[in-house]
């Protein structure tokens with residue numbers, strides 16, 4: 158049976174896996190150059206070398222970007238209704 162890891166480093170051919178966010182972040186700052194441009198996950202602040210990796214992470218561990226956008230729209234629509242009725 159394969160172990161499910163919570164955090165998987167998707168930096169090219171690096172295959173570091175961890176269930177601890179702290180360890181994972183340590184790995185990323187030790188092993189990978191943080192001075193380059195990263196695609197940052199706004200939900201958990203993990204960094205990805207490419208946008209596709211970020212998207213697959215986001216849809217796996219958080220809602221999909223479309224879903225997040227939908228919720229955001231929903232929320233602002235609700236706020237607007239609330240404001241309008243007062």
Ligand SMILES: [Zn+2]
Nearest residue numbers: 166168171173
């Ligand atoms: Zn790595």
Ligand SMILES: [Zn+2]
Nearest residue numbers: 198200201203
């Ligand atoms: Zn995330």
